[in-house]
Amino acid sequence: MRFKEKFGITDPDHEFFDINIYVDTKKFVDPYCVSQTPTFTGVAAQRCISFFMKELLTSIQNQTDTYSSYLCSRFNEPNGTRLGYSKVKRDGSGAGDHLAALFLQELKRIRHLIQNGIFNYLEECSLLCDELKFDRISDITIDIIKLPLIEFTQIQCHKYGIKMRKTKSKLSYFCISTGLWKEDYFELPHIDDSEEFLILIPRTFIPKVPTYNPMYFYTNTAQEHFKRQAIFNNDSCVSRDRKGNTQVLSKDLRISEQYKPSKSNIKRGILEKPELLLKYRNEIAMDIYIRNFRK
Structure with missing residues (x-):
């Protein structure tokens, strides 16, 4: 069932991507598309990506591994967006640790490109990093721009009169004011009486085909x-x-x-x-x- 059908939205010009609320749709958030979206959410999301990448690439260039690891410490396979390949829970250290380690490993392999100013944008990972394909880049992007996406979801829910309630668990998000990861509870739409919350994403963030192919x-x-x-x-x-x-x-x-x-x-x-x-x-x-x- 699609989000629009579930919540009775008939507006053909809705701003969000109409997710299937029960299963993942094989679509991906494209950081290049985020950079080309001139809306309030687009600008806020791009600021998050730019700040985060500048901090991360500087730390990798300077080999300050502790800070690099901290910046990637809250990566996870995002809940609520219903995008990407069907997620399978991992045993042991968890999907977040795996994604963080993979991302850092791949960026350290191209440290020479970072130091020479050749690699600058998150979307370039699909060209230069062997193990970072569209789904992983999408997951990383969503984690970095989580707060603008939550705020976008709340705006859409107010617009269409969709009830929200606080998430049962705290959600982590990257704060560009402090350069730190933070956690908080957020008002979000849920699937019926379950604990499963939903996060909407602007349509303009999700292309038919990834740009950096x-x-x-x-x-x-x-x-x-x-x-x-x-x-x-x-x-x-x-x-x-x-x-x-x-x-x-x-x-x-x-x-x-x-x-x-x-x-x-x-x-x-x-x-x-x-x-x-x-x-x-x-x-x-x-x-x-x-x-x-x-x-």
Whole structure:
């Protein structure tokens, strides 16, 4: 059952993504889309991400591991949003510890990119971090922007007359005023008389397809760079057209071990030519974003 149906909302221009309240929907919050949303919630969420990432990347660059670990200490598979793959509870240290360790491990692997000012945005993890795919980046994003999302949910509930009650447990959120994680109880909509609360997310945070898709990046930026490199090195994927001109066919490039669309090759291409990231952000990502939300 969808949120709108459950709470009797008929407004076709609602701002929130209409979640299924009982099962997870395989959709993801995209931090690039957050950065392009000029609403009150969008600006507040972007401020959270920017502040958090600046603090985290500085601490990783300076190798202040204790502070880096603290910043990631409250990561968890978010409750209430009903997004992503179906969550399976982990034994032992828990999903939060796993996600925090994974995120820090991946960022430390690209410390050289951070120190050289090449890696700057959370969404770039999908291109540069092997184990951080769209679902993990979405979970991390939701954790960082939890407070703006809760406030957005409360605004929507007031708008549509939806009853809320306090959560039974405290929810953690990142406070940019102090740079600390805090906890509190929050008024949120619940599923009937259960303890299960719901958190709404703006539609503009959730694209049809993630913006920073490695294959999109490869096709639109890295591929041409690799073709020029292959021609310069006279690699085996180089051929000639009917007029005898040197060329590299995309199909030949993609089966070459050195130039195929793997994350390791994408990272190498970015390290060789950092402006590929800037080109993608300023040209390709914006085009994908516009197509994602075109009616």
